[in-house]
Amino acid sequence: MTLMKKMLLSLAVAVASVGVVVGCDTDQPATTASPAQPTAESAAALPSTLFLKKAPEGAVEVAAAKKSVKPGDDVVVRGRVAGSVDPLAPNRAILTLLDNGVPTCEKSPMDKCPTPWDACCESRETLQASTATIQIVDSGGKPIKTTLRGLNGIEPMKEVTVVGKVRDAGGANTLVIDATGVYVKSS
Amino acid sequence: MRLLPWEYGVRNLARSPVRLSLSLAGAALVVLLVLAAGAFVRGMDQSLRESGNPNNVILLGAGSEESFERSEIAPSVTGLVQAAVPGIKSRLGVPYVSPEVHMQSVIREARDATRGMPVLVRGVTPAAFLVHPQARLIDGRVAEPGRDEVIVGTQAPTTMSLPSQRLNVGQTLYFDDRVWTIVGRFEAPGTVMEAEIWTPLSDLQIAARRDNLSCVVLTLDQTGDFDDVDAFARQRLDLELVALRETAYYANLRAFYRPIQAMVWVTAILIASGGLLGGLNTMYAAFASRVRELGSLQAIGYPRHAIVLSLVQESLLASVAGALIGAAIGVFLLDGVAVRFSMGVFGLVVDSIVLATALGAGVVLGLIGGLPPAWRCLKLPIAEALKST
Numbered sequence: 001m002t003l004m005k006k007m008l009l010s011l012a013v014a015v016a017s018v019g020v021v022v023g024c025d026t027d028q029p030a031t032t033a034s035p036a037q038p039t040a041e042s043a044a045a046l047p048s049t050l051f052l053k054k055a056p057e058g059a060v061e062v063a064a065a066k067k068s069v070k071p072g073d074d075v076v077v078r079g080r081v082a083g084s085v086d087p088l089a090p091n092r093a094i095l096t097l098l099d100n101g102v103p104t105c106e107k108s109p110m111d112k113c114p115t116p117w118d119a120c121c122e123s124r125e126t127l128q129a130s131t132a133t134i135q136i137v138d139s140g141g142k143p144i145k146t147t148l149r150g151l152n153g154i155e156p157m158k159e160v161t162v163v164g165k166v167r168d169a170g171g172a173n174t175l176v177i178d179a180t181g182v183y184v185k186s187s
Numbered sequence: 188m189r190l191l192p193w194e195y196g197v198r199n200l201a202r203s204p205v206r207l208s209l210s211l212a213g214a215a216l217v218v219l220l221v222l223a224a225g226a227f228v229r230g231m232d233q234s235l236r237e238s239g240n241p242n243n244v245i246l247l248g249a250g251s252e253e254s255f256e257r258s259e260i261a262p263s264v265t266g267l268v269q270a271a272v273p274g275i276k277s278r279l280g281v282p283y284v285s286p287e288v289h290m291q292s293v294i295r296e297a298r299d300a301t302r303g304m305p306v307l308v309r310g311v312t313p314a315a316f317l318v319h320p321q322a323r324l325i326d327g328r329v330a331e332p333g334r335d336e337v338i339v340g341t342q343a344p345t346t347m348s349l350p351s352q353r354l355n356v357g358q359t360l361y362f363d364d365r366v367w368t369i370v371g372r373f374e375a376p377g378t379v380m381e382a383e384i385w386t387p388l389s390d391l392q393i394a395a396r397r398d399n400l401s402c403v404v405l406t407l408d409q410t411g412d413f414d415d416v417d418a419f420a421r422q423r424l425d426l427e428l429v430a431l432r433e434t435a436y437y438a439n440l441r442a443f444y445r446p447i448q449a450m451v452w453v454t455a456i457l458i459a460s461g462g463l464l465g466g467l468n469t470m471y472a473a474f475a476s477r478v479r480e481l482g483s484l485q486a487i488g489y490p491r492h493a494i495v496l497s498l499v500q501e502s503l504l505a506s507v508a509g510a511l512i513g514a515a516i517g518v519f520l521l522d523g524v525a526v527r528f529s530m531g532v533f534g535l536v537v538d539s540i541v542l543a544t545a546l547g548a549g550v551v552l553g554l555i556g557g558l559p560p561a562w563r564c565l566k567l568p569i570a571e572a573l574k575s576t
Contacts, residue, residue, distance in 0.1 A: 083424075131424050
């Protein structure tokens, strides 16, 4: 083999080695994943009458509902999609509803919360008393396998009013509502 | 194209044995440094990757996703999740659900010892060996509740800077105001668990005066779905839980350590650059003393590019030979060496990728070390080159 060919072969091996190294290790941390979006098939599993065109009457705030309702009651509850870092489940029709009276602290200059909607400045007791879980279930009572994010404008911090039935989910301080109607207030 | 013979470059290397030795040593050191940096980064990465089981889901306190030790959850979560979530793996009726407490404790050899080292102590039940199949008992037996017993990972001595025999079965340790007896040793190759001390959950809770848990780790079977566990956490807001795949937890930790890994690489590159500049200097000196010879070669008809190729060949031969020496030293001395960090201990990994990177660095060193000096020496017109001394 001539010198030129030997040199070119050596160079090719070196470049290939660098390429292997650069091409490897494509790990991405889980926290950088973008929020799940519903597919057409998964969104079709939701009842066609789920999203309401106007706000239902007689809505109460989350905190008031938690004090008065019990499993089996029909309720109309109003609040914001907030109360945790990720209030919309990525692959289930579940969202966290926060009482409108609880301030989120993104407007505070001292805010160090990871997201504007997690209300991390509030005490545990306040959040416990002011949050509820809203879910859309199938005929078997299980949450439907689609995210609610983006459907009919549902995003974190959106005000929604929910019609549904209180579910017995266990725990003294839980409010889980199986929703049959959701109204999303346009901002 | 007329080229200089291969042997011409080889013989020129032997002209100055001292210079050749220095070139070999310099290249070997640079490659060893790059190898060490690569082994460090790969070892840390691999240790955190293999610590996570893709079928495991962790339930921990909301807001504590970056550290088990800050997490507190109710002990009732263990039973509630088994009742509410389908698809949890089980064997002979025993569910793969492991309630755990994770605590950093300062471990001392004896009550009156002045020196102690922080080690992660994990309070577990026997289900821990189901959800963490990487952990295997290799000596002694599992610790029993109520007897102040522990089992230690094979890398725990490294974490504590103690000889391995000091943590043999039958020895004692002191932490949380009591003496604990080592009744077993376990291995968990390539994971951070290997640097931990495990004790019965109830014993650790009593010693630490806590009744809550750090987390519950469960394994899903083929029918299990992570989103069902996530749904459970969202439905039971009173429990203040968050569900994470175990692989996602350790992926977040890997991201946390990226700046440290980047710093290691930057340091290695800076020091290697120093080595490169030294090599350039050596090559400049070596070629500068042969300007008349190179002029003679041009005069008898060898083109400049042929001479440049021959000079680069010399530089490459020396640096690649040094690189192979450095790589051999690295493989024998560095592979598997334990390094302590905040999560525990990991072993340096010298695998094919690390070797390729290090050897590639040696090739680049040879190329960059040879080209500029060669080009500079050939810039002179032939007549002036023949007149130089």
